Amino acid sequence: MVEVQARVEAETPKERGATAMQLTNVAVAFHGRTAVRDCTFDVTKNTVTSLIGPSGSGKTTLLRALNRLHDLTPGAKVSGTIFLEGTDIYRGDITVTELRTRVGMVFQRPNPFPTMSIYDNVVSGLRFNGIKKKALLDEAAETSLRSAALWDSVSNRLKVAASNLSGGEQQRLCIARALALDPEVLLMDEPTSALDPIATLHIEELMKTLKSRVTVIIVTHNMQQAARISDDCAFLLMGDDRAGELIEFDTTEKIFNNPEDSRTLDYTLGRFG
Amino acid sequence: MSQDPVVALLEYEEVVAEPVSATTFGRSWYHYLLLGAALVFTAVSVTFVGSIAWSSWPDWIHHGWTLLSGTGWSSPDGPFGGLAMIVGTAETSLIALAIAVLIGLGTSISIVFFIPRRFRTVVATLVELLAAIPSVVYGLWGLLVLAPWMQNTVNPWLNTWPFAKAIFGNPGQEFGTSLLLASVVLGIMILPTFVAISREVIAVVPQDLMEASLSLGATRWQMIREVVLPTAKIGLFGATFLALARATGETVAVALVAGSVANVQWHLAYPGTSIAAWIATEFGESQGNEVSALMALGVLLMLLNVGLALISRSLVSRQRKALARV
Amino acid sequence: MSDVMELEPSHTGHEMREQIRQSADRNRSRRLAVSRVMVALCSAAIVLAAVPLVLLMYQLIKQGAGQISWKFFTTLPTTPTLLDPTATGGISNAIVGTLALTLYASVMAIPLGIIVGIYLAETQSKLATTLRVIAQTMAGAPSILMGLFAFSFIVHDLNVGFSAIAGSFALAVLMMPVIIISTEIAVRNVPATLREAGLALGAKSHKVSLKVVLPSALTGIVTGVILAISRAIGETAPVMLVIAGGFINSWKPLSPVSAMPLAIYENAKSEWPSQRAQVWGIALVLVVFVFILSLSARIWASRKQQVR
Numbered sequence: 001m002v003e004v005q006a007r008v009e010a011e012t013p014k015e016r017g018a019t020a021m022q023l024t025n026v027a028v029a030f031h032g033r034t035a036v037r038d039c040t041f042d043v044t045k046n047t048v049t050s051l052i053g054p055s056g057s058g059k060t061t062l063l064r065a066l067n068r069l070h071d072l073t074p075g076a077k078v079s080g081t082i083f084l085e086g087t088d089i090y091r092g093d094i095t096v097t098e099l100r101t102r103v104g105m106v107f108q109r110p111n112p113f114p115t116m117s118i119y120d121n122v123v124s125g126l127r128f129n130g131i132k133k134k135a136l137l138d139e140a141a142e143t144s145l146r147s148a149a150l151w152d153s154v155s156n157r158l159k160v161a162a163s164n165l166s167g168g169e170q171q172r173l174c175i176a177r178a179l180a181l182d183p184e185v186l187l188m189d190e191p192t193s194a195l196d197p198i199a200t201l202h203i204e205e206l207m208k209t210l211k212s213r214v215t216v217i218i219v220t221h222n223m224q225q226a227a228r229i230s231d232d233c234a235f236l237l238m239g240d241d242r243a244g245e246l247i248e249f250d251t252t253e254k255i256f257n258n259p260e261d262s263r264t265l266d267y268t269l270g271r272f273g
Numbered sequence: 274m275s276q277d278p279v280v281a282l283l284e285y286e287e288v289v290a291e292p293v294s295a296t297t298f299g300r301s302w303y304h305y306l307l308l309g310a311a312l313v314f315t316a317v318s319v320t321f322v323g324s325i326a327w328s329s330w331p332d333w334i335h336h337g338w339t340l341l342s343g344t345g346w347s348s349p350d351g352p353f354g355g356l357a358m359i360v361g362t363a364e365t366s367l368i369a370l371a372i373a374v375l376i377g378l379g380t381s382i383s384i385v386f387f388i389p390r391r392f393r394t395v396v397a398t399l400v401e402l403l404a405a406i407p408s409v410v411y412g413l414w415g416l417l418v419l420a421p422w423m424q425n426t427v428n429p430w431l432n433t434w435p436f437a438k439a440i441f442g443n444p445g446q447e448f449g450t451s452l453l454l455a456s457v458v459l460g461i462m463i464l465p466t467f468v469a470i471s472r473e474v475i476a477v478v479p480q481d482l483m484e485a486s487l488s489l490g491a492t493r494w495q496m497i498r499e500v501v502l503p504t505a506k507i508g509l510f511g512a513t514f515l516a517l518a519r520a521t522g523e524t525v526a527v528a529l530v531a532g533s534v535a536n537v538q539w540h541l542a543y544p545g546t547s548i549a550a551w552i553a554t555e556f557g558e559s560q561g562n563e564v565s566a567l568m569a570l571g572v573l574l575m576l577l578n579v580g581l582a583l584i585s586r587s588l589v590s591r592q593r594k595a596l597a598r599v
Numbered sequence: 600m601s602d603v604m605e606l607e608p609s610h611t612g613h614e615m616r617e618q619i620r621q622s623a624d625r626n627r628s629r630r631l632a633v634s635r636v637m638v639a640l641c642s643a644a645i646v647l648a649a650v651p652l653v654l655l656m657y658q659l660i661k662q663g664a665g666q667i668s669w670k671f672f673t674t675l676p677t678t679p680t681l682l683d684p685t686a687t688g689g690i691s692n693a694i695v696g697t698l699a700l701t702l703y704a705s706v707m708a709i710p711l712g713i714i715v716g717i718y719l720a721e722t723q724s725k726l727a728t729t730l731r732v733i734a735q736t737m738a739g740a741p742s743i744l745m746g747l748f749a750f751s752f753i754v755h756d757l758n759v760g761f762s763a764i765a766g767s768f769a770l771a772v773l774m775m776p777v778i779i780i781s782t783e784i785a786v787r788n789v790p791a792t793l794r795e796a797g798l799a800l801g802a803k804s805h806k807v808s809l810k811v812v813l814p815s816a817l818t819g820i821v822t823g824v825i826l827a828i829s830r831a832i833g834e835t836a837p838v839m840l841v842i843a844g845g846f847i848n849s850w851k852p853l854s855p856v857s858a859m860p861l862a863i864y865e866n867a868k869s870e871w872p873s874q875r876a877q878v879w880g881i882a883l884v885l886v887v888f889v890f891i892l893s894l895s896a897r898i899w900a901s902r903k904q905q906v907r
Contacts, residue, residue, distance in 0.1 A: 379644025
């Protein structure tokens with residue numbers, strides 16, 4: 001499934017922290033058609049990294065390669081290497097279910113499980129993983145709801161159906177659900193695109209506090225959002241053959257102020273996209 | 274709503290009852306043509322219910338509740354007890370339902386999740402052909418192929434199991450046609466109906482809910498059991514009630530393979546009958562009072578079927594609305 | 600399995616993470632095994648569902664093909680006797696009867712069904728809402744009820760007697776809801792812009808309905824009609840109560856007729872092995888009839904989708 005290539009040992013810049021995820025020449029193809037390629041960058045631990053670029057540039061496709069969600073898509077092939085804290089996640093003996101407990105995901109649309117209560121939603125990941133101990137479930141529920149800044153408003157109605165929450169609260173519930181497993185990395189796929197501006201603001205503030213606990217990789221359409229919340233930025237663009245590719249990866253400050261590539265500048269200035 | 278262009282279950286197509294446009298045909302001839310046809314159809318449907326009910330009237334007058342609780346059926350003057358048929362209908366359709374739901378649920382899940390996309394049309398066509406086979410052909414197959422097999426192989430084998438006598442009785446090699454055989458044939462016949470609806474309600478469970486569960490480390494089966502099936506639950510109940518409605522209404526196949534004996538029979542390996550099958554087998558030789566008793570059984574069948582179908586349809590449409598909101 | 604991603608705890612303060620991971624590790628292989636077993640069981644179910652179809656088709660072809668001959672289609676049946684136990688004759692009466700029943704039923708059901716379907720699609724009234732529910736309920740009703748209806752109304756009340764017309768009336772009642780519902784859906788699926796364009800050109804609304812909307816809905820309507828016919832052709836229960844059968848080729852509406860499903864029903868119960876063998880031939884012909892009809896309905900429908 002994966003071409004394992006010789007990994008070039010990238011030197012970690014001195015001022016940067018330890019690396020959480022390391023991508024080398026990552027490409028994703030569906031039925032032989034490349035959707036995104038040439039992605040090589042390191043994600044630093046306890047930072048927010050955003051993937052930006054116009055639609056069709058393969059941001060979401062790349063993100064979904066990071067917790068192997070493409071495994072279920074027939075005809076999907078991921079090449080290159082992706083390391084999570086030193087382990088190649090596409091290595092043959094990796095258990096995907098285990099990987100996914102370490103790399104959580106939040107989706108575009110708030111999608112709490114409609115048949116479960118708030119509490120059941122938060123602990124669903126633990127239950128999927130066979131954890132039944134009430135004390136552990138309760139503790140994890142409270143911790144992650146607090147981390148998602150939702151505890152105060154729902155602690156007295158944990159048994160209520162999750163569908164009763166507002167859109168913004170539902171999305172925070174989904175964040176809490178992903179956090180309950182205490183993952184190393186949290187992937188977020190345009191988590192605020194379905195929310196109103198105020199709920200968006202809450203989520204953005206939340207992300208800034210989350211990074212002390214988890215490394216965040218976020219796909220966003222919204223450049224202001226990327227500028228506001230992220231430490232590093234990866235800019236992707238659709239190439240001539242309609243496959244997305246990584247144009248530039250750097251600190252957010254560099255990407256938005258003096259990028260190496262003129263296309264990055266054009267995009268961040270809003271000249272296209 | 275459904276992915277198939279031709280679903281054998283047209284009555285489950287959701288008709289969006291919103292105005293197409295402000296079409297009015299004024300007082301034109303076209304308006305009167307449409308209205309006239311609608312009135313004719315109204316008359317047909319009123320006559321449908323009315324004439325069956327009216328023909329059954331003498332039986333309700335003369336024999337009253339015997340039809341619901343009495344046993345024994347003696348032509349031509351009665352008594353006409355319907356308990357055997359009611360019990361037989363319940364037994365055969367419930368066992369058939371268990372078979373169809375068990376196999377059908379697995380089939381629907383496989384079709385939606387495990388079968389490669391390009392085979393799905395093939396499987397859908399096969400399911401539809403299974404539904405298109407006339408029920409008399411299933412009956413024929415049951416009577417000429419399955420009944421001898423039940424008689425010579427299955428029945429003796431069943432009785433090698435402890436407790437089997439309590440459930441199936443011990444007919445030895447005396448009977449092939451039985452309530453058990455009728456249930457099995459019915460189960461095969463209602464399977465496509467159940468699959469058609471359940472496949473649809475499973476397929477419309479939102480993709481991102483499933484991905485969310487996988488992203489939390491769920492296995493595929495956990496995703497199906499904890500997320501897909503609960504989300505589709507109401508619609509699956511709808512499919513179940515529809516299959517039950519079909520099973521209770523099935524006539525000729527049961528008439529051929531159940532054995533046509535009007536006894537209240539709890540031992541499944543013995544012959545019995547159902548409401549619909551009894552109407553079919555007895556009608557040819559019936560006269561006078563018996564016709565009216567059979568019509569009364571028809572009324573019973575109609576009420577049962579309409580009730581089950583209404584429950585089923587309201588469940589399926591509730592599911593569709595719920596998922597439209599999710 | 601559990602230690603493939605071993606790595607030292609990256610932060611302190613993650614005691615809970617350790618607890619979760621260890622607990623998950625202990626359960627993992629069991630969960631994966633359960634998942635594999637259940638996936639296998641679901642796949643087994645689909646095989647199990649296919650088994651009856653395969654067995655049935657196998658018997659049908661194996662036992663039916665040998666029965667088919669020119670005489671089978673063209674001669675009347677005969678009753679076997681002790682002297683000539685294999686004299687079963689042909690099934691021409693059943694074929695003629697089925698064609699006659701289907702023809703008369705179509706004449707009654709198709710025009711009325713289509714017009715009622717248009718009425719449901721084009722008007723909004725209490726009557727339309729009620730009729731929609733009635734049509735949906737009737738489409739799922741047990742077909743034996745149509746037989747009871749035809750008996751009590753046509754045979755008995757109108758005193759027509761056992762006849763082709765009574766049988767085709769029962770089939771027409773069976774077909775009508777299917778045609779009504781599929782017509783309504785087909786007409787509603789015509790894009791509103793098409794209708795508005797017609798109206799904008801100043802055409803009268805009933806002209807638009809006839810000249811613009813109906814032609815675009817035609818494929819869907821035809822699909823529904825074929826589906827209704829294929830359902831009616833295989834039905835035994837409604838006709839067995841009212842057509843009486845008989846060994847004659849008759850197209851007359853008022854005379855008793857036979858029909859293929861009825862011939863199957865009667866011969867399957869026959870005491871003569873030769874008749875029980877012949878029944879497979881009739882069943883094969885009937886199933887081929889029905890399959891051709893429902894496959895052509897499918898092809899019509901997919902044509903509709905390509906056109907759009």
